[in-house]
Amino acid sequence: MEGPLGWGRQEEVDGWRKGPWTSQExxxxxxxxxxxxxxxWNxxxxxxxxxxxxxSCRLxxxxxxxxxxxxxxxxxxxxSIIVQxxxxxxxxxxxxxxxxxxxxxxxxxNYWRTHFKKGKPSKSIERARARFLKQRQEMMQQQQQEQSLIGQLDEDGDQRRGTCCTGATADDDDRGSATAGDACAAPTTAVATDAAGDLIMHVDAMDCFIMCPMSCDDLLVLHGAGGGQGGGTAGSCCGSTASDEYGSSEEDGATWGSLWNLDGAGEVCTLW
DNA sequence: AATGTAGTCAACCGCAGGCAT
DNA sequence: CATGCCTGCGGTTGACTACAT
Structure with a gap:
């Protein structure tokens, strides 16, 4: 099938092939x-x-x-993770x-564009997002207080293990507003750590999980339950659903109901 | 069965940051 | 320090597929 211009069809530009890859390639x-x-790659x-x-090769x-x-x-x-x-x-x-x-x-x-960004950008998603950020902010403040109290004890990084990653920073990509410390501020009920002991997930009072933006290949560890690697300590979580909290409003109730699809809270928990 | 529409996916482009020279 | 190259990222596009009419 031959088309006009466009990458949808095989063509060569400056000696480079474009368009769909063949199995040989x-x-x-x-x-x-x-x-x-x-x-x-070059x-x-x-x-x-x-x-x-x-x-093209890299991609x-x-x-x-x-x-x-x-x-x-x-x-x-x-x-859920994506939304969070x-x-x-x-x-x-x-x-x-x-x-x-x-x-x-x-x-x-692609998934985001398809599912969340079409047509009407949902108010409730925005609302939930705002709420989430607000809660996170509160957690930050709480953390700061906490830190000022225990700051001196915290000088030795090892002491952080098993606690709530106090002081972890988002050294990976800090262009945004969030830092790892942000997300890890609240009193936690469950904590997941990677091999190095750095916290990558915790479950907080919101009954939801929050990822810390670190070099998160580490998150694989969390899937140990499924994959047999099991390094994390994130055992219990998601005791209740967040759908009440987040999915209660009008047109997007269904969306959030699905986002927070924790009817199978147990499912979620075992997954992690 | 044919056509139209929406959803999904793969690939491209331009830009920015990092690194080597 | 300046420059150029390479890599990675985010945005966008267009083909393909599934579903509805």
């Missing part, structure tokens, strides 16, 4: 990355014999060929994606 790229690892074209730009690998990609639909749990993290970080899809192992920024971006 995929194979070449996979073989190359398998042998040489990721990175150096040299991939030469070394692998691909007539694709480095950008294809990251969004489609990576072996650890999780295919299939976004689960309600993932959806979007409230925290806005359109920083790659940051959000780091908290969702196996999901790509592109996938999340």
């Amino acid at each position: 995929d194979k070449l790229l996979v073989d190359h990355v398998t042998q040489h690892g990721e990175g150096r 040299s991939v074209s030469k070394l692998a014999g691909l007539k694709r730009s480095g950008k 294809r690998w990251v969004n489609y060929l990576r072996p650890d990609l999780k295919r299939g639909k976004i689960t309600p749990q993932e959806e 993290l979007h409230a925290l970080w806005g359109n920083r899809w790659s940051t959000i994606a780091r908290s969702l192992p196996g999901r790509t920024d592109n996938e999340i971006k």
Whole structure:
């Protein structure tokens, strides 16, 4: 099938192929990355014999060929995470994606656009977002008070382990308003830590989870229950649903009902 | 069965930041 | 320190698919 201009059809521009990838190209790229690892994308074209730009190769690998990609639909749990993290970080899809192992920024971006950004940007989502941020702010204040009390004890980083990641900072990507400390301020009921002891999730009085924006490949740990890795201490959570709190309003009740789809609170908990 | 519309997905583009020279 | 290159990110586009009429 031949089309006019556009990347939807195979074409060559300046010697670079564009448009959909063929299985042969995929194979070449996979073989190359398998042998040489990721990175150096600009040299991939030469070394692998691909007539694709480095950008294109990277994108294809990251969004489609990576072996650890999780295919299939976004689960309600993932959806909740996306909403939460979007409230925290806005359109920083790659940051959000780091908290969702196996999901790509592109996938999340598309999902968000499809599900939350069409037509009428829901008031209730905005409201919930505002509420969420407000609560977070309160938690911050609380944390500051807390910190001023225990600040001196906290000099040794190890002492933070198992507590509430006091003082953790978002060194990854701090363009936004949130810091890891923000999200980890409240008195927690359950805490998840990564191998290094840094907190990456906790469950707070809001009966919801909050991610800390750290190098969150770590979040994989949280899925240990499913994958057998089990490093986190996030055992119990989500004792009640948040839908009452967040999903109570008019037109988007259904949306939030689904977002906070914790009827299977147990499900959520076991997942994590 | 044919056509129109909405939803989903893959890929491109431009920009910004980091790093090497 | 300045410059250029590379990589990664977010926004956008267009093809494909599913569903409704």
